Amino acid sequence: MSSISGLEEAVEDEFNSFFESSPPLKNMDKILETLNRFIELNSSSQGANGEGRRIVCVTSGGTTVPLEQRCVRYIDNFSSGNRGAASTENFVKAGYAVIFLYRRGTCQPYCRSLPDDPFLECFEFPDQTNIQVHTSHLEAVKSAVLEQQTAIAEDRLLKLPFSTIYEYLQMLRLIANGLKDVGPCSMFYLAAAVSDFYVPWNSMTEHKIESGSGPLDIRLAQVPKMLSVLRTNWAPKAFCISFKLETDSKILIEKATKALGKYKVHAVVANELSTRKEEVVVVSSSGNVVVRCDSDKPKSIVEDNLIRLIVDRHSTYIKESHP
Ligand code: PAZ
Numbered sequence: 001m002s003s004i005s006g007l008e009e010a011v012e013d014e015f016n017s018f019f020e021s022s023p024p025l026k027n028m029d030k031i032l033e034t035l036n037r038f039i040e041l042n043s044s045s046q047g048a049n050g051e052g053r054r055i056v057c058v059t060s061g062g063t064t065v066p067l068e069q070r071c072v073r074y075i076d077n078f079s080s081g082n083r084g085a086a087s088t089e090n091f092v093k094a095g096y097a098v099i100f101l102y103r104r105g106t107c108q109p110y111c112r113s114l115p116d117d118p119f120l121e122c123f124e125f126p127d128q129t130n131i132q133v134h135t136s137h138l139e140a141v142k143s144a145v146l147e148q149q150t151a152i153a154e155d156r157l158l159k160l161p162f163s164t165i166y167e168y169l170q171m172l173r174l175i176a177n178g179l180k181d182v183g184p185c186s187m188f189y190l191a192a193a194v195s196d197f198y199v200p201w202n203s204m205t206e207h208k209i210e211s212g213s214g215p216l217d218i219r220l221a222q223v224p225k226m227l228s229v230l231r232t233n234w235a236p237k238a239f240c241i242s243f244k245l246e247t248d249s250k251i252l253i254e255k256a257t258k259a260l261g262k263y264k265v266h267a268v269v270a271n272e273l274s275t276r277k278e279e280v281v282v283v284s285s286s287g288n289v290v291v292r293c294d295s296d297k298p299k300s301i302v303e304d305n306l307i308r309l310i311v312d313r314h315s316t317y318i319k320e321s322h323p
Contacts, residue, residue, distance in 0.1 A: 008232050014224040019173070021201050022166040023069075031160065032174060035099070038158045039178045042097035043185070045155075051318065054096045054185045057175050059192035060084020061103025063165040067199060067218065069206045074164075079193035081106025083243075083276070083303065087189060088157070089147070090307035096187075097156045099175055101168070103192070104161040110148040113140040165195045165223060172226065176234035183237040184321035187314055188230065190242045191269075198223050227263040237321070239314045240265045244283075247273045256283040266317060269306065280306060284313070 025031065039055060047053035062079035081102055088098050088109040100109065115121055115137065122137040133141045151157035160175075162168040179186040197220035209216065227242055242265045244256040249272045256270035260283055267284040280302060282289045291309060294300040 008228070011224060011228045012233055015169075015226075015229050018224050019170065022170060023201055025167060025170050028174075031171065032178075034158065035160070035174060035178050038097070038099065038155060039182065041155050043182050045097075047185070048095055052182070052185055054187065054314070054318075055099065055179060055182055056091050056096045056187040056189055057099040057101060057172075057179065058084050058088050058091065058189045059101045059168075059172065059194075060088070061106035062193040063103065063168045063195045064163050065165055065195045065198045065220075066204065068208055069201065069204050070208070071164075072208045075195070077193045077195070078273075079103070079106065081108075082112065084191045085109045085112060086301055086303040087191060087307055090303050091189075091311075092151050092156050094307060094311045096311075098151075098158070100157060100159045101171055101175065101192070102159065102161055104163050108148075108159075109151070109157065110144040114144055165198050166201070168192065168194065169223075169226060172230070173234060176230060176238070179235055179238060184239065184318045186235065186238040187310075188235065188238055188240045189310070190227075190240075193245065194223070194226065196223055197221065225263075227259075227265065231264050239317045241267050241269060241310060244268050244270045245273060245276070246270075249275075253281060253283065253288065256281070260284065267310070267313065278302060282306070282309060 042055050043052045045053040060079075061081035061084065062077035065075040067073045067075070084100065084102060085107040086109075088100050091098050092109070098109075102108070122133055122141055123131055124134050125131055148157070160171060162171055176188070199218060200221050203219075227240075231240060242259060242263065244252065244259055246252040246255055252270050252272055256268040259265070260268045267282050270281045270283055271279070279290060279292045282291060289309065291302060291306045293302045293305065
């Protein structure tokens with residue numbers, strides 16, 4: 001027992017030094033105010049079965065790793081934010097309030113059917129004083145605007161953007177801290193692709209790296225394992241779903257099963273890069289479930305069935321937490 005808490009302390013220490021050396025969040029007071037208001041409003045609202053309304057933090061998109069303090073260059077990853085955006089829509093539909101912690105510029109809830117390349121092709125000018133949506137995009141724009149406005153007006157969607165690994169981890173900690181009192185009715189659904197390595201702020205050059213002096217050597221430190229500290233210290237009572245992405249399908253399930261045991265999350269959603277939009281496997285102590293989109297429904301997406309399953313599992317968890 002003492003060795004486990006020793007390990008937990010070591011991870012906590014690692015995080016403290018990570019945060020102490022991180023550049024402080026801009027607008028921290030504003031973020032905290034908005035976040036706490038959102039959590040308070042929703043936890044005191046009536047959800048299903050006489051519980052407070054359930055609140056889920058959905059993380060989405062990839063974190064960047066700056067190479068310079070006045071950042072010109074950074075390391076990035078592939079994540080489009082599609083999973084997080086589609087999951088958010090489904091959670092809102094299932095009655096949840098969603099804190100959408102997303103990478104700036106990635107896919108947004110309710111916008112998946114809009115053209116993004118170029119978005120301006122949605123609009124036309126019938127005359128000098130009017131602008132209107134082109135008929136071919138009318139339905140998509142109408143439902144995107146209406147559904148997003150309704151979710152925000154009903155205080156069921158709070159969008160918080162991040163770019164760097166520093167911002168992401170600081171914001172996740174603020175959210176976990178805010179959700180502590182919501183206990184089992186809160187959930188973390190961690191679909192963001194989070195950097196494993198970073199350049200510590202103190203060892204980073206301030207100005208743009210010069211290119212005239214030959215090859216560039218950069219030493220990347222390991223990002224402390226956030227899942228450990230989230231589960232043990234930040235939000236131990238929250239229902240927690242993590243994700244595991246691999247490109248080699250042969251090791252995917254083994255890696256996800258290992259993560260399940262190591263971090264004691266409630267389920268790990270395993271997905272392979274090239275098939276991630278068609279199929280995921282939910283790995284948990286009750287066995288592995290393959291989740292796909294419905295082939296007989298043309299607009300079906302894998303997140304429709306995935307979120308149905310996760311919501312079911314969350315209901316069981318809440319019941320077992322309040323016998
Ligand atoms: O953002 P997206 O829709 O392009 O991809 C989703 C995903 C593959 C980033 C997500 O399902 C996931 O697996 N996230 C965790 C990645 C990781 O193992 O770090």
